[in-house]
Amino acid sequence: MSIDVANESGVPVDESALSELARYVLDALRIHPLAELSVVLVDEEPMAELHMRWMDLPGPTDVMSFPMDELRPGGPDRPSEPGTLGDVIICPQVAARQAEQGGHGVQDELDLLCTHGILHLLGYDHAEPEERTEMFGLQTELLMGWRPSAAAASRTAETRED
8 A cells, every 4th residue: 555645834743653544544444455545734825725726715724635536445355446545635734723622632633634534535525414424433433443532533523614
């Protein structure tokens, strides 16, 4: 599995921890071992530009996902197809503010955002109540398996407006 984490934000971030988390999430969802994922950390200005360009919303957001091959999780006896998942773009400055507001650590927030972004790449969404329940439930389950404190951040995120 190829997971590329690039920190273009200028903010110190544990890239190896995000890579390990991404591998954990992809393995848990039975994503093909030849799948590719890119995680990019950017400053507020480029995130605000992406947010306006793709969502027509002002200001920086916490995470955005740009799927490529529309891969889906594998089943109990089979991994997904090989391919490129796409890009997860995270803004550490927004993550730090959200962590402070939520009363948890920045790394927990980054873990949450990375997991959330990966789930979007895999076709999960939270526009409808039943989708939201499914996505946030899976997100919490994955983070609980990764690190319980990150799962607490996930429960806090459920109350935020995206």
